[in-house]
Amino acid sequence: MYERMSLIRQFEERLKWLVETGAPVGPVHFYTGQEAVAVGVCAALEERDWIASTHRGHGHCIAKGVAVTSMMAELFGKVTGTNRGKGGSMHITDIRKRILGVNPIVGAGVAHALGAGLSAKVRKTKEVAVTFFGEGAAGIGTLHECMNMAAIWALPVIFVCENNGYSQTTPFEYACPVPNLADRAPAYGMPGVIVDGQDVITVWEAAVAAVDRARSGKGPSLIECKTYRYYGHHQSDDTKRYRLAAEEEAARSKDCIKRFRERMQRNGPLAISELDDIEAKNKVLLDEAVEFAKTSPLPEPSELYTNVLAPEKDLPA
Amino acid sequence: MSAQIRELSFGQAINEALRQEMRRDPNVILLGEDIAGAAGRAHLGFIDAWGGPMRATRGLIQEFGPERVIDTPIAEMGFVGAAVGAAMTGLRPVVEVMFVDLIGMCYDQIANQAAKMHYMMGGKVEVPMVIRTAYGTRGDKRTYGGGAAAHHSQTLLSVLAHVPGLKVIVPSTAYNAKGLTIAAIRDNGPVVILEHKFLGIQAKGHVPEEPYVVPIGKAKVVREGADVTLCGYGRMTQLCIEAADLLARKQINAEVIDLLTLNPLDEETIFESVRRTHRLVVVDEDTPVCSMARDIAARVAEKAFDHLDAPIKTVTAADTPVPFSAVLEALYTPRVEQITAAVDELMG
Numbered sequence: 001m002y003e004r005m006s007l008i009r010q011f012e013e014r015l016k017w018l019v020e021t022g023a024p025v026g027p028v029h030f031y032t033g034q035e036a037v038a039v040g041v042c043a044a045l046e047e048r049d050w051i052a053s054t055h056r057g058h059g060h061c062i063a064k065g066v067a068v069t070s071m072m073a074e075l076f077g078k079v080t081g082t083n084r085g086k087g088g089s090m091h092i093t094d095i096r097k098r099i100l101g102v103n104p105i106v107g108a109g110v111a112h113a114l115g116a117g118l119s120a121k122v123r124k125t126k127e128v129a130v131t132f133f134g135e136g137a138a139g140i141g142t143l144h145e146c147m148n149m150a151a152i153w154a155l156p157v158i159f160v161c162e163n164n165g166y167s168q169t170t171p172f173e174y175a176c177p178v179p180n181l182a183d184r185a186p187a188y189g190m191p192g193v194i195v196d197g198q199d200v201i202t203v204w205e206a207a208v209a210a211v212d213r214a215r216s217g218k219g220p221s222l223i224e225c226k227t228y229r230y231y232g233h234h235q236s237d238d239t240k241r242y243r244l245a246a247e248e249e250a251a252r253s254k255d256c257i258k259r260f261r262e263r264m265q266r267n268g269p270l271a272i273s274e275l276d277d278i279e280a281k282n283k284v285l286l287d288e289a290v291e292f293a294k295t296s297p298l299p300e301p302s303e304l305y306t307n308v309l310a311p312e313k314d315l316p317a
Numbered sequence: 318m319s320a321q322i323r324e325l326s327f328g329q330a331i332n333e334a335l336r337q338e339m340r341r342d343p344n345v346i347l348l349g350e351d352i353a354g355a356a357g358r359a360h361l362g363f364i365d366a367w368g369g370p371m372r373a374t375r376g377l378i379q380e381f382g383p384e385r386v387i388d389t390p391i392a393e394m395g396f397v398g399a400a401v402g403a404a405m406t407g408l409r410p411v412v413e414v415m416f417v418d419l420i421g422m423c424y425d426q427i428a429n430q431a432a433k434m435h436y437m438m439g440g441k442v443e444v445p446m447v448i449r450t451a452y453g454t455r456g457d458k459r460t461y462g463g464g465a466a467a468h469h470s471q472t473l474l475s476v477l478a479h480v481p482g483l484k485v486i487v488p489s490t491a492y493n494a495k496g497l498t499i500a501a502i503r504d505n506g507p508v509v510i511l512e513h514k515f516l517g518i519q520a521k522g523h524v525p526e527e528p529y530v531v532p533i534g535k536a537k538v539v540r541e542g543a544d545v546t547l548c549g550y551g552r553m554t555q556l557c558i559e560a561a562d563l564l565a566r567k568q569i570n571a572e573v574i575d576l577l578t579l580n581p582l583d584e585e586t587i588f589e590s591v592r593r594t595h596r597l598v599v600v601d602e603d604t605p606v607c608s609m610a611r612d613i614a615a616r617v618a619e620k621a622f623d624h625l626d627a628p629i630k631t632v633t634a635a636d637t638p639v640p641f642s643a644v645l646e647a648l649y650t651p652r653v654e655q656i657t658a659a660v661d662e663l664m665g
Contacts, residue, residue, distance in 0.1 A: 024643060027465055077642030088466045088641030104468045105419070106391045139390030140422075167391055169366040170350070174357035175390035241366035242355035304645045308637050 001043050001200050002264075002275055005035040005257055007282045008059045011068055014286050015058075015075065019235045025075040028089045031059035033198075033230035036256035037162050038063035040203025041130060041223075044211050050098045050116040050129040052109035054162075055090050056229070057102030060132055066094045072289040078296035085299045086307070100129075106167075107133065107140035110159070114146040117155035117220070128214045130158045136167025138181050144188075147220070151189040156214035158207070159190075159222040162197065164229040169242040182224035190220045197225025198254045201263075228252075327520040328371040330491035331449075331512065334498035335374065335411065337528045339381050342409060345502060346385045348396050349413030349449075353378035356388035369413055370451045371512065393422035397448065401431045404446040409502060417452040417473045417511060424476075431507040432482035446508075447501045453513040453552060453602060454639060456650035466641040472603040472634065477509050478579040479607070484508040484533055485579040487550040490520045493577060496531025504533060513551040520555075536583035538590065542570035545596040545660050548587060548613060550576040553600040553651060560656035569664060579609055587613065588621045595626035596663045600651055605633040630659040 012032045018025055031038070034056070042051065042063035053060040061071060066082060074081025074092050081087075082094050090104040100116060103109040113131030120127040137143050138161070150157040161181045165172050178184065185192025191213075195206045203225055210221035228251035232239050239248065264270045325333065339345045352374040354367030368375025378386040389396040393414055400410035414423060427448065434444050454470045464470050478485045486501060486508060488494035494512070501508035513520075539554065540561055547557040554575040561571035572590050576583070591597050597617055601610035610631035617629055632655045640646055 026641060027469075074641075077644065083641070085642035085645065086466075086638075086640045088464070090466055090468060091641070105422070136391045139392040139395075141392070141394055168351045169354035170356050170388055170390070171358060174388070242358060242363045244361060298644045299640075299642050301644070301648055303642075304635055304637055304640060304648050 001039050001204070002260055002270070003278050003282070004039045004042070004063050005200060005260065006279050007068065007285065008035045008038065008062045009257055010279070010282045010286050011058060011062060011071070014290065016231070016235070018290070024077065026077070026088045027234055028075070029056040029234050030229070030231045031056050033251065033255070034162055034164060034227045035059055036200035036203050037160065037197045037225045037227055038132070040200040041132070041158075041160055041207045043204050044207035045128065045130065048098065048125070048127050050100055050113065050127060052100040052113040052116070052129070052131045053093070053102040054106075054109060054132055054134055055102070055104035056134070057092060058089070061092060061094065061097070061099060061102065064097045064099055066097050066099070068285055068289040069292045070094070072293040073296045076293040076296070077298065078293060079299040079303065080292070080296040084303065086303070107137045107142035109133065110137065110143050110146045113157055114150055114155065117150060117157035118153065120156055121153070126215055128156045128158065128211050130160055132160045132162055134167060135161055135163040135165070135172045135176065135181060136170070138176050147188040147190065147222070150220035154217065154219035156217070157220045158210045158214055159220065161222065161224045162227055163224055164227050166229070166233070166242070168233045168237070171242070180224055182222055185222040190222055192222040192224065194224045194226065197227030198251075198256045198259065200256055200260060322523060323526065324521055325491045325495075325524040327488075327491050327494050327512070327516050328373045330495040330524050331371070331373040331498050332375065332377070333524065334495045334502070334528075336377060336380065338499055338502045339377065339385065341528070344407060345409045345411060346387060346403070347374060347377065347411050347413070348387045348389055348400055349374070350389055350391055350415055352413050353383070353386050353388050356383070370415055370514065373449070373512070374413065393419055394426060397423040398426040398430065400446045401426055401434065401444060404444045405434065405442055409445045411447040411449060411502060414448055414450040416469055417450045418468050418471045420450065420473055420476065427477070427483070427507075427509070428480045432480045435506060436482055443505045444507050445505045448507070448509045450509065450511060451514045452511050453515060454646055454650045455515045456552070456647060456652070464639065464641060464643065464646040467638040470639040470646070474511050474579060475603050475608050477511075478609060482507070483580065485511065486533055486577060487511045487513075487579060488577065489513075489516065489551050489554045489575050491522050491524050493531045493537075494520070495524050496529050497533065497577065499528055500530045500533050503530070508533065511551065516552055516555070531577070534578050534581045534583055536577055536586040537575045538572060538586065539575045540571070540573040542572035542594065544570045544594055545598065545663060546572045546574060546587070546590040546594045547598050547600065547656060547660075548574045548576065549600040550579065550609075551602065553602050556651060556653050556656060557600055559653045560660070563653065563657050564660055569660060571660065582613070582616070584616055584620070587617060591617055591621050592624045595624055596660075597625070598630045598632060598656060598659045598663070600656055601631065601633045602651060603634060604636050605631065606636060608633055627663040630663060632656050632659055
């Protein structure tokens with residue numbers, strides 16, 4: 001788990017540096033601060049399980065095992081990218097890792113996870129589907145429609161709310177009349193838990209319970225992870241216009257990586273030197289990823305017109 | 318700086334239109350996501366943290382307060398529908414749908430409800446509301462290498478212009494943005510304003526301080542010429558003017574029409590121009606199938622065919638989703654050289 005959390009953190013920090021030095025990566029929404037959510041949840045999943053992500057999706061992709069080389073190449077608009085340069089940050093994904101998409105239409109991915117859960121039930125595969133969504137999606141009708149359907153059909157779907165407190169600059173306490181989104185879960189007929197989203201072990205434990213419930217056919221769950229995004233909504237948003245410095249400092253003091261290191265120092269089983277080795281290895285991975293992205297070719301002009309319509313292979317006679 | 322040469326940006330001009338209409342009519346309210354920002358945090362010293370994607374609503378909450386500048390949760394279907402209900406009961410709501418790509422999230426309320434209510438009720442109710450929404454790609458005028466891709470770059474105006482009962486307008490400069498926005502707010506029916514995200518410095522210009530109206534339903538000849546008519550809207554008008562400059566070097570005098578309103582379309586201005594130039598190129602930032610470009614071409618072919626000396630040409634976006642990679646996005650978006658090439662074919 002530390003390896004993935006550290007890789008997400010390093011990926012986003014490297015990306016931030018690239019953005020600030022003028023690298024051509026397009027608009028990006030940094031996941032920094034929320035690593036424990038993606039990693040804790042994905043650690044509870046099997047490879048065959050599905051996730052649906054949001055506009056803030058780099059962390060989910062890395063947590064589910066997408067290669068940072070092809071992710072970085074995608075952000076540079078290169079043909080070697082995860083989406084052949086057609087998607088960019090807001091669509092970066094790898095379906096082979098069973099990611100249904102990174103999606104900047106708020107709430108859209110929730111329905112895709114519902115569909116994956118429905119599909120798993122119809123196909124009798126025992127696969128589980130997770131939808132990550134921000135607390136901003138709490139006001140979107142799609143979420144309510146999908147929680148209702150997931151519950152009435154007892155689908156293996158886990159609704160993971162990453163409550164980082166802000167949709168762009170709008171505070172959660174303004175946009176939602178109840179203090180916790182999880183408070184709504186019983187009204188939909190599913191269990192809802194609130195966890196410290198900056199503690200990867202706590203997130204993981206909640207996810208394990210929800211996955212057990214889903215896989216055994218008992219239906220959906222909601223996990224609300226209280227977390228924090230360290231940076232703005234996107235690369236050019238200034239958080240000083242809507243957040244108090246004291247609030248930001250308090251959130252950073254509970255940093256998921258820092259706390260994991262403290263936990264290991266106290267109780268093990270990993271030594272700090274082992275964690276440092278992981279950090280060093282991840283740095284090398286990112287050096288390679290940036291080099292790969294920079295040296296990869298751009299898409300040919302003909303790429304504009306490919307993949308628009310479905311291929312006509314394997315059509316029944 | 319004297320009032321005569323006062324210049325505003327596109328966003329500033331829209332901001333002034335909203336401010337002046339809100340002062341004039343207390344029934345004008347604004348609704349949308351982060352149109353002010355930091356909602357509910359005035360007690361912490363935070364107000365007005367965002368102001369919409371082009372900051373066109375920044376500062377308005379400070380004058381009119383949160384009762385009239387209303388930040389919404391992310392809930393397009395709900396707040397656009399609320400605008401319909403508010404308009405039917407005496408207000409004049411101006412809603413902001415952050416990007417036109419999100420029209421799908423509220424299309425029922427726009428196409429089935431707002432647009433048709435007046436007709437369905439036999440003319441006995443009016444729905445005076447405005448929907449402002451940002452659209453468009455950067456095209457080849459970029460400062461960074463990747464665009465906003467398939468869900469945040471679309472034009473999608475033909476699915477709005479298609480709907481009977483909706484007026485659809487596309488300002489192209491600060492001057493007409495202010496006048497059209499005021500006209501839209503004063504209109505007694507639903508009006509959609511499509512605001513291009515990347516008009517840039519070229520849209521900046523003189524804007525009178527006093528309120529004024531640029532009429533809906535009237536196109537403008539922005540450059541006169543005798544040899545060919547170039548017809549565009551929004552950023553495409555800028556491209557047409559650039560193309561006309563290049564063509565002038567080849568002794569081809571292109572007339573440029575800025576459509577400004579897509580529905581109801583000012584056919585007569587287009588026909589009148591074609592009667593003089595006998596050639597037409599329509600430039601459309603939307604994808605080509607069922608597009609404004611082909612709609613205009615069909616109208617001219619039907620009603621002004623005898624005046625044409627050559628086939629009508631269209632220059633549109635590629636018939637694909639908007640790609641991310643800068644090299645592909647530049648190919649996707651209409652370009653000046655496509656316009657001049659189309660004219661060369663017509664003149665050849």
